[in-house]
Amino acid sequence: MEPTAIRCVVPSRIAVGEPFSIKVKLLGLVRKIECSGLFNDRKPALHGPFNLNVSRQIQYHDNCLPEWSGQLMADAGSALAGPKELVFDGKQQGVFPGDTRPIRVFGGFTLNAPGFHFIRLVDKKSGTEGVSNPIWVTEKAPDCRIFWGDPHWQTFFSDGIRCPEELYAFARDEGFLDFGAISDHMEAVTDRQWDYFQAVTNDYNEPDRFVTLVGQEWTNHNKAVGAPGHRNIYYRGNGGPALRSNDLDCDTLVKLWRKLDSLAGIEAIAIPHHSANVCLGVDWAQGWNPRYEKAVEIHSVWGNSEKHHDDGNPMPIVHCYGETRGRHVIDALKLGYKFSFVGGGDIHDGRPGDQLYTESYLSKPEKFWPAGHTAVFAPSLSRNAVFDAIRDHRTYATTQSRIYLDVIFRDQKEDHRVAIQAASEEGISKVAIVLNGDDVQTLEPDDDKRIFVRDDLAIPMKPGDFCYVRITTNRNNIAWSSPHWA
Numbered sequence: 001m002e003p004t005a006i007r008c009v010v011p012s013r014i015a016v017g018e019p020f021s022i023k024v025k026l027l028g029l030v031r032k033i034e035c036s037g038l039f040n041d042r043k044p045a046l047h048g049p050f051n052l053n054v055s056r057q058i059q060y061h062d063n064c065l066p067e068w069s070g071q072l073m074a075d076a077g078s079a080l081a082g083p084k085e086l087v088f089d090g091k092q093q094g095v096f097p098g099d100t101r102p103i104r105v106f107g108g109f110t111l112n113a114p115g116f117h118f119i120r121l122v123d124k125k126s127g128t129e130g131v132s133n134p135i136w137v138t139e140k141a142p143d144c145r146i147f148w149g150d151p152h153w154q155t156f157f158s159d160g161i162r163c164p165e166e167l168y169a170f171a172r173d174e175g176f177l178d179f180g181a182i183s184d185h186m187e188a189v190t191d192r193q194w195d196y197f198q199a200v201t202n203d204y205n206e207p208d209r210f211v212t213l214v215g216q217e218w219t220n221h222n223k224a225v226g227a228p229g230h231r232n233i234y235y236r237g238n239g240g241p242a243l244r245s246n247d248l249d250c251d252t253l254v255k256l257w258r259k260l261d262s263l264a265g266i267e268a269i270a271i272p273h274h275s276a277n278v279c280l281g282v283d284w285a286q287g288w289n290p291r292y293e294k295a296v297e298i299h300s301v302w303g304n305s306e307k308h309h310d311d312g313n314p315m316p317i318v319h320c321y322g323e324t325r326g327r328h329v330i331d332a333l334k335l336g337y338k339f340s341f342v343g344g345g346d347i348h349d350g351r352p353g354d355q356l357y358t359e360s361y362l363s364k365p366e367k368f369w370p371a372g373h374t375a376v377f378a379p380s381l382s383r384n385a386v387f388d389a390i391r392d393h394r395t396y397a398t399t400q401s402r403i404y405l406d407v408i409f410r411d412q413k414e415d416h417r418v419a420i421q422a423a424s425e426e427g428i429s430k431v432a433i434v435l436n437g438d439d440v441q442t443l444e445p446d447d448d449k450r451i452f453v454r455d456d457l458a459i460p461m462k463p464g465d466f467c468y469v470r471i472t473t474n475r476n477n478i479a480w481s482s483p484h485w486a
Contacts, residue, residue, distance in 0.1 A: 003123055008022060009402070012133065013138070013146050014137055023105050024130075025102070026065050032061055035051045045166075046062065048166065053159065058160065064102065070123060072123055079111050082109035082110060118132055133404070146377060147375070150371065152232060152346045153167050153184075165204075168182075169204075170352060175353015179211035183215040183233075186245075207383070213383065214237075218256060220252075231271065236387045243260075269293075271294075273297035276317055278323065283327070284337070293337070294390060295339055299478070300344045304316070304369075304478070318367050329341075333466050338393075341468070342395050343373045343398055344374065355370065373398045396479060405421070405471055415458050416458070420457070427449045435460075436466060440459075441457070465485070468482065469481040
């Protein structure tokens with residue numbers, strides 16, 4: 001059985017000569033993984049009892065080859081030092097005992113020239129190739145790194161599949177994420193179950209390897225209280241109380257904020273999501289809480305809520321009766337709500353970081369889109385650093401693609417200037433400057449279509465204006481920088 005694709009993930013920012021690893025997974029035909037397992041089978045495992053949600057018609061699938069042995073050739077030109085062959089021996093691979101799938105992390109690499117680089121992996125036998133996400137290499141160690149995560153997953157305890165241990169292990173070892181969070185609907189979760197959720201989340205938190213946030217979803221689309229929408233709540237530390245919209249002390253936004261205000265010594269962030277949806281979206285007229293609502297999830301498997309389809313949104317929400325005007329992210333920004341952008345999965349298919357919704361959702365899969373990712377700018381990979389980055393608007397969002405994007409605004413007396421640095425192995429087709437919701441400039445890369453760099457673009461901003469950058473790749477993936485306000 002030969003691979004059909006090679007997934008290759010590397011760090012987004014490193015220094016010249018700094019050692020790094022390449023995370024590799026060889027893909028094949030997508031296959032259904034039935035529910036099975038014995039009483040003494042430890043989790044995580046590929047086969048388990050929670051691989052199917054009957055009511056939601058979600059079935060766990062795998063897209064990795066069940067087994068494979070061979071060698072991959074690694075190439076990035078003369079700048080790459082390290083092993084030239086990556087060996088899968090059929091034994092020392094996989095992510096849990098007895099797993100023979102070709103998933104491995106290969107270390108011992110350095111890049112010895114500054115600039116953007118892409119690692120190319122080739123299976124000479126089949127001819128299959130894979131190219132990594134871009135790496136930006138600097139002369140000195142970067143003050144700030146870019147870490148990738150998805151802070152929005154559901155388990156079988158609410159309306160997803162698989163248990164918390166399985167999701168965290170997948171995110172770390174197969175989705176190749178740097179951070180993530182379970183954010184199950186709390187309304188049916190008991191206090192004892194919530195204790196277990198927090199314990200598992202803290203068990204999987206390993207600074208410098210994989211970071212977890214204690215998260216939950218407050219789910220309220222009750223029209224009697226104005227349908228305030230959904231909020232994902234994240235605590236900075238090891239935990240906090242469960243927040244349920246069907247508890248009388250937490251059944252409105254006002255009560256939710258009051259409850260968070262009462263938590264002495266516990267810092268929280270609240271992130272609205274799929275805001276543009278007719279049924280489950282956000283009524284921005286209910287206000288914005290600047291203390292907690294630091295970010296908005298602009299994209300998930302639902303689609304993106306940036307703007308309406310008729311205004312140029314290529315991935316509009318179509319599930320649950322689609323989108324409605326007045327609830328898009330641009331509408332909130334025009335009201336003066338100062339959100340940064342994050343991307344999330346809102347995945348229910350048990351695969352954070354590598355979602356297969358089209359295959360796994362047995363009922364109406366055409367209504368969903370690729371999941372979203374959140375990129376954070378942080379000095380190190382720790383829970384506090386990831387939380388701070390979201391709180392302090394040092395994030396950008398993508399559509400499950402590790403597009404490199406760094407946007408720096410410089411306020412000047414007469415105008416505003418922006419520097420943009422972007423790259424994608426998919427090639428960049430369009431760079432849009434979005435001012436107050438309108439695309440005011442559309443630009444393209446120069447010779448190397450994978451890279452876009454501009455140092456001094458003038459933006460005519462007035463006090464109260466907002467501006468951000470949207471990148472579109474040749475495969476129609478998107479990245480959004482967080483907004484800048486004049």
